[in-house]
Amino acid sequence: MLTQERKTYLLDLLNREGRIEAKTIASALGLSDDTIRRDLRELAAAGKLQRVHGGALPRSPADADLIKRHGIASQSKNEIGKTAAGLIKPNQVVIIDGGTTALQIINHLPKDQKNTIVTHSPTVAVALGPYESITVIMIGGILFRHSMVNVGAASLDAMSHIYADTYFMGITGVDIDAGLTTGDLEEAHVKKALSLRAADTIVLASMEKLNTASPYMVMPLVSASGIVLDSSTSKTFTNQMRRVGLDVYISSKEPKLENKNQ
Amino acid sequence: MLTQERKTYLLDLLNREGRIEAKTIASALGLSDDTIRRDLRELAAAGKLQRVHGGALPRSPADADLIKRHGIASQSKNEIGKTAAGLIKPNQVVIIDGGTTALQIINHLPKDQKNTIVTHSPTVAVALGPYESITVIMIGGILFRHSMVNVGAASLDAMSHIYADTYFMGITGVDIDAGLTTGDLEEAHVKKALSLRAADTIVLASMEKLNTASPYMVMPLVSASGIVLDSSTSKTFTNQMRRVGLDVYISSKEPKLENKNQ
């Protein structure tokens, strides 16, 4: 068995079993413990797994989970959320999309401003729990885990009763040619439908979404009314956006804070 | 079992059960008490849990990730959640109510059991996020903050498409005369409606709900099929329940663990 082959096997095994015991694998493969330990050490150094006494475990699922869930939001997303929140006037009815970028809006909402917020994301609804001055309307449906939003026929049906001032749309790809795109077909339909249920649709486009396209088209850029962009977005891109008729909102720059740990 | 693996297991267990008894776990894992105590000591030092005499408890209400808002679930609620989760068979479609008691069910669900769970609580939906083998259907509506559930006409409309095997109903008052009651009229209507959308309705009645009545009637006791009760419920009360035709499920008793701090 080749060395690299064995390493792949170890990772695969780790994925399947959730754990690796060095000694067991060594005898199973007819190799010395040292060899397996060496492999594990190298894989750990490459960040592919978490080395522990006696074997190995998946690379800190707990940590990865926390970052995913509580969302160490990128500076970019945070800035955009702040700018978008500033666009919401008292007593307006707004639709807030799922996804980490849209979630940032909530952190920047004034605690005492009266609004009605419509969302198809349970995460957003839970985050809005403490905001007592906000009426929350949830669109139900089948939960699509990847972005934690409700989709499907039930969603479309439920939103048909709503007409909002603004829809803040999260997106995974914004490109001048490909338009607004996302990674799930059902989600694309729901986003499109939501945009039809609001007077204005404002796209939230954090840095990493620009000039990229995902498999499923939500709608062309011209169907949106505005777009919120990171302060460091290139002039070229902002001009492209303006040329197709979008209002461009540039998020205000904030001093960078870095986290040395991890 | 690897040491680190065991520590993760302990934390996971703590999340699910809300408590850890050192001696019990030690014998369950076939290790000496010392080893488990050492683990708990180290996890406590790392701030992952709260060490107490006899075992461990979640570090603080703030940290226990599911239990966040409403504080640590009482032992009673946890027991009841465990028992209720045991009543859910693979591939069943069940409706899970909002509220802290019903939320406990989720902690006790097997990670790999296939089910469809219908809920009108965004909190429940978010908690179910990691359970990939479970299809989650959300009932939308207007968010009623006190118990974090969606209510209103939209809810009733959405649930009309569903017929489930079992509805686990949380409640704020259970009384032989007053029946099943709750503190909000709209919520009462929704609970009643949900109960009509399931073959069986099983009531979750933690200790403090017994022999009390809230202002709004959900339905009479006889309309339910069963009730899950705390292990320390009086014989008198369980007999009352049986007499009106309910299946009574008694949660298993666990020894007490107290936390001195706070």
Next chain:
DNA sequence: CTTGTAATTGCACGTTTATGCACGTATTGT
């Protein structure tokens, strides 16, 4: 084909970590 080099593997060695037991102390419930 031969030789040299790098990679791989197993072993020996001393070090670190994990575990269980013993013992004295602290906490709890009666």
Next chain:
DNA sequence: ACAATACGTGCATAAACGTGCAATTACAAG
């Protein structure tokens, strides 16, 4: 106040660890 239980500490043993080294293999250059 007393008995039972849980606790922490120190210690001994065994397992796992990393490092250095030598033997082997793979492979490319000559």
